[in-house]
Amino acid sequence: MLSVRGRRPAAVVVEPVARRLVTWGVSPNTVTVASTVVAVALSVALIPAGWHFLAAVLLGLAVASDMIDGTMARMKGGGTRFGATLDATCDRITDGALFGAVAWWMAFQHDHEPYKGLFAAALVIIVASQVTSYVKARAEASGIKVDGGLIERPERLIIGLVALGLSGLGVPYVLGGGLIILAFGSVYTVIERLVIVARSDLARETIAAPTGAKDFPDPDTAEH
Numbered sequence: 001m002l003s004v005r006g007r008r009p010a011a012v013v014v015e016p017v018a019r020r021l022v023t024w025g026v027s028p029n030t031v032t033v034a035s036t037v038v039a040v041a042l043s044v045a046l047i048p049a050g051w052h053f054l055a056a057v058l059l060g061l062a063v064a065s066d067m068i069d070g071t072m073a074r075m076k077g078g079g080t081r082f083g084a085t086l087d088a089t090c091d092r093i094t095d096g097a098l099f100g101a102v103a104w105w106m107a108f109q110h111d112h113e114p115y116k117g118l119f120a121a122a123l124v125i126i127v128a129s130q131v132t133s134y135v136k137a138r139a140e141a142s143g144i145k146v147d148g149g150l151i152e153r154p155e156r157l158i159i160g161l162v163a164l165g166l167s168g169l170g171v172p173y174v175l176g177g178g179l180i181i182l183a184f185g186s187v188y189t190v191i192e193r194l195v196i197v198a199r200s201d202l203a204r205e206t207i208a209a210p211t212g213a214k215d216f217p218d219p220d221t222a223e224h
Helices: 007-023 028-046 052-075 081-108 113-141 153-168 174-198
Strands: none
Touching: 007 052, 028 052, 028 081, 052 081, 052 153, 081 113, 081 153, 113 153, 113 174, 153 174
């Protein structure tokens, strides 16, 4: 939802930064890779060590650059197919590192049963977030437009980082609550997007068989 509605307010902050980077000759792909490396390093170094508030603040700044590279590409006349693929790939890496680090902290820093359940919730978020993106990518490769969803990447990052930061300030239960909300919301979003695809006018169109696939006889007409 926020990925569709939140771009214009964010542009007030993002565009001046993007314009300056373009002036300096920095490429959008460089920003994409650099922000991913920083986000992964912060996740792995700070979250398992329990520095949750610091991790939330610094990761928030790192992932915000995800809007900067796209803005830079538009200022330079449009992005490339490789740039779009690189950006999507790096988004998946960043999300996996963030919630993987949270799962790591849940699994190895606590022996209580509730934390084991939250470890499972973090794993659900990791898997469901990847599948959410895959459903969209695969559907659009088939010509079916898939927009929106309950929990897209902006919602996932905002809820996750706010919960992580409040946990670092000592607020009880907020990290667990955030993980549970994201786990159920992410699974719901996968189903929601599959329903959107199923209801599309193009959903029942046949597609070409994969290269190398064998032709099998129709079971209704084959000789017995």
